[in-house]
Amino acid sequence: MTAIHHRRTTCRLCNSANVELAFALAPSPLAEAYLPPERAHEADVRYPQDVYLCHDCGGVQQLDVIDATALFRDYQYTSATSPGLKAHFDRYATDVIRRFKPASNSLVCEIGSNDGTLLRFFKAEGMRVVGVDPAEKIAFVATLNGIPTYRAFMNAETAAAIVRDHGGAAIVCANNVLAHAEEPGVILDGVREVLADDGVFVFEVSYLPDLLAANACDWCYAEHSIYPTVGSYNSLFHRHGMEIFDVQRVHTKGGSIRCFTQKIGCPQKKWSSISSFMNAEVNGDQLYNGAVCGRIRDIATYRAFIRRVNAIRDQTVACLQEYCDRNLRVIGYGASATTTTLLHHFKIGGLLDYLVDDNPQRHGLVSPGYKLPVKSPQELYGKDRPDAVLVTAWRFAAEIMQRHRDYKGVWILPLPHFQEIAT
C-alpha cells in the first residue's frame, strides 16, 4: 500500500464481497509512466496485477486501486497519435448521427475526451460539443483547439455544471473510460444527470472474451482495471437507472463492444443483440478471434487462461535467452502501456537492448521499470541493426512487418501464440 494505492475488498460494479482471485500477473509499475531520462533514477513502485471474478454480478476486475489523480496527471496518450483511431472516430460520429438523428446544434458530450479527436467529427456534423477529461495538459490543449473541455472526472457534480452551462445532451459518448473507473456507477450517475430524456449514451470498451481468446494478458494494467462483458454491464446499468438497448462488435483495440444505452423506460427499442451476447458469455461456446474463450462466470476459464499465458511466457523467455547467450541483440517494437505489463509478467525487459515506437513523442523517453530507452524504428536498419525484434505491439504485427519488409532479421511474436519468423 502507498498513499496513492489501496485494495478494495468489494466488487467495483456491484459492491459485493463475493469476489475470488481469477488469475495473478506479476506486479508492475504504472504502465504509462514513460519518463524523460533525467527522471530515470526515480524508483518505480510495483503494484499487484491480480484479477478477480465477482460471483454475484460476473464483473471481472482488479481490486487494487491507484488514485486516479496520480494516474492521469502525467497521462501522455493522445488519440490523434494512436494508429487507425482517427478513421475509426470519423466513422463512429457519422454512424451515431445517422442512427439517432439529433437536431442540428444539439449537445454532444464525451467523457474522457482526450485531445478532442472524436468531438471534432461531431462538431463538423453541426453539433455543439463539450468534453470532460481529468488530464490537465490534454484538457487545456483541447480547449485551446476549439473543443471546450472540463478538466474533471465525470460524476453528478460535473454533470450538473455541464447542464447549467450548456443544457442537457442528446448524445453522450465514452470510449474505454468505463473500464478503468474505481466505481463506474459514479460515472453513470453523471451520465443520467447530463443526458436529455430522449438522449442516448454510447460507449465502447474492450471485450473480455476477446482478451481471453487472444491470451492478451498485457491488456491488464491499472488504467484497464475492469474487463467488461454485456452481462455484468447490463446489471450495472440497471442499478443506476439506465439500460443497454443494443450492442455491436467493433474491432478497435483487439476486440471491443459498442453499447447503446438510455435512461430506463426511454424511447429506444430494445434489440435481441443483448440476449445473444449474454447467452454466448454464459455458455462459452462462441468463437472469438477464432478461439473459444470459455464460460465467463466459471473460475476454471481464468485458470485455463493463465496456464496458456504462462506456457507462452516460458517459450518466449527460452527464445530470448538463447539470443542473449549467443550475444545477439534483440529489441522490442512498441512502447505502450501493454508493453509494460508484457515485459514485467514475462520478466523479459532485461533481455532486450531497447524499444522502438512509431510515435515520435515517445522517442528519447525510458520505459517504466526496466528503463529501456525508446528510439525510432529507423534503428532496424544500418550496421547496428538488431538481430531479432520482439513485437511487443503484437496486435499490429502484420502491418509492422509489412512496413518493415526490408528489415533483415528475425521477428518474434509473443502473443496470441509464440512465433519466430525469419525474414
Ligand SMILES: [Zn+2]
Ligand atoms: Zn459484482
